[in-house]
């Protein structure tokens with residue numbers, strides 16, 4: 001038992017502290033300082049405008065607006081967690097159903113420490129671990145915007161009802177003690193203003209790291225592997241450090257800006273899934289100066305090389321000239337994947353894989369989804385398709401998964417197509433099995449999970465904390481009995 005406990009001892013120590021804290025603070029932790037703060041908001045238009053821009057940069061609407069026509073910021077988006085949906089709350093200034101009665105101090109506690117006005121702990125599905133780095137001025141601007149400009153919506157968001165013991169919000173105290181770095185952003189004096197500005201935008205506001213950084217067993221970000229790539233249920237957020245092979249070291253700053261603004265970088269990459277959403281709702285609306293600063297920061301980010309990566313993922317494959325030879329051949333001489341590619345994909349991506357001349361249909365060679373050493377984004381793209389609206393224009397690729405217009409493709413069919421395109425246009429070392437497709441297909445309740453998968457990770461943690469806490473209590477009991 002001792003042996004088993006050794007590696008997790010520091011964690012257990014933190015948890016013991018958490019349990020003591022839990023025992024001591026029966027009453028809401030901040031009850032004393034809260035509710036005595038009568039900040040009169042007297043913000044000028046410039047502050048409110050800044051707050052509006054910050055809300056976009058931080059993508060508050062992504063979670064606080066229900067999909068399919070939900071009222072702005074009225075909550076009700078069910079963020080999937082393994083224990084059931086965690087509903088975002090109404091953060092309009094409605095006094096009854098929203099945050100209309102929040103004082104500035106309470107608002108600040110919610111954003112920085114994940115503590116609600118009534119003292120209850122928020123689940124980290126709300127990314128307060130990122131927002132904690134925001135400056136006082138910026139939180140004030142956000143507060144002014146939400147209180148004075150956002151339309152009040154007098155409708156209650158659904159209540160989050162997780163099963164016992166996950167409904168004990170106090171368990172978050174332990175996780176916060178271990179993983180919440182409750183400090184503000186500090187500019188690095190050895191770096192340029194541009195890099196520092198980009199750092200603040202990318203990490204405190206846009207929270208790139210919450211998706212692109214892998215997490216440890218307790219679902220906190222692994223600082224030593226920051227931005228080195230992470231699995232987000234069905235999607236994979238690639239390595240975006242400056243490593244020339246594993247990361248995006250060979251992209252120019254302008255290319256990164258173009259990608260963030262449009263989601264389409266011909267001859268390199270297109271954005272689907274959660275990245276497409278972030279571009280749609282947030283990044284495309286940022287100023288060019290801010291996007292440039294983000295690119296400058298990301299491009300100087302220390303390289304992290306993932307083991308075994310041979311070449312940059314946008315360098316694989318070439319145009320296929322199989323079309324000509326294939327035309328003369330009887331269908332039965334072509335392999336199954338090729339046939340399916342011909343039937344389902346070639347109309348748009350062309351049999352040669354070169355896409356359309358205007359790039360609306362992207363080329364498949366020199367495409368990061370196919371050159372990556374993992375097939376996740378390729379399989380997910382085939383299953384779920386792509387829909388991204390930027391600057392009023394929508395790009396659309398239909399999904400081929402269940403519920404789509406072709407419901408008939410089996411896991412093996414999709415593996416066959418994926419293997420064909422990998423061999424023909426992508427990374428030939430990647431071999432896809434029907435099981436791989438099955439895993440991605442059953443990645444959970446589809447639309448929610450597909451869109452917001454990354455936020456499952458933080459949600460899982462409090463479950464683990466409770467399980468371990470209970471474990472400690474049981475161990476203590478056993479020891480006492482002895």
Ligand code: HEC
Nearest residue numbers: 058059060063087088089091110116122123125126127455
């Ligand atoms: C990734 C999803 C996500 C994003 C982005 C997000 N939130 Fe939240 N937020 C949530 C969820 C989920 C809850 C409810 C969590 C719970 O019930 O424990 C929440 C709760 C809150 C609360 C507590 C309200 C209450 O009394 O219930 C406030 C205030 C809040 N968010 C403000 C913001 C602001 C301001 C932003 C942007 C700067 C933002 N959120 C961005 C998911 C998000």
Ligand code: HEC
Nearest residue numbers: 206207208211235236237238269270271272274275368377
């Ligand atoms: C909500 C999760 C999420 C957030 C937030 C996010 N990303 Fe991504 N990102 C992804 C996913 C998933 C992909 C893969 C998309 C695809 O291939 O279709 C991706 C792809 C990318 C790519 C393309 C890499 C390649 O090889 O094709 C770049 C560059 C990138 N992200 C940069 C950023 C930056 C910079 C930020 C912050 C400003 C950011 N991302 C924020 C999830 C996210």
Ligand code: HEC
Nearest residue numbers: 264270271272344345348360361362369381386395396397
């Ligand atoms: C109706 C036209 C259409 C069909 C059919 C189609 N695609 Fe696409 N495909 C698109 C569009 C549009 C995009 C997105 C372009 C963008 O993001 O700018 C895309 C994007 C892609 C990407 C890049 C995704 C990423 O995340 O980087 C891959 C890979 C891909 N398609 C493969 C396929 C395969 C394989 C098939 C057949 C199973 C297929 N497509 C069928 C139109 C289509």
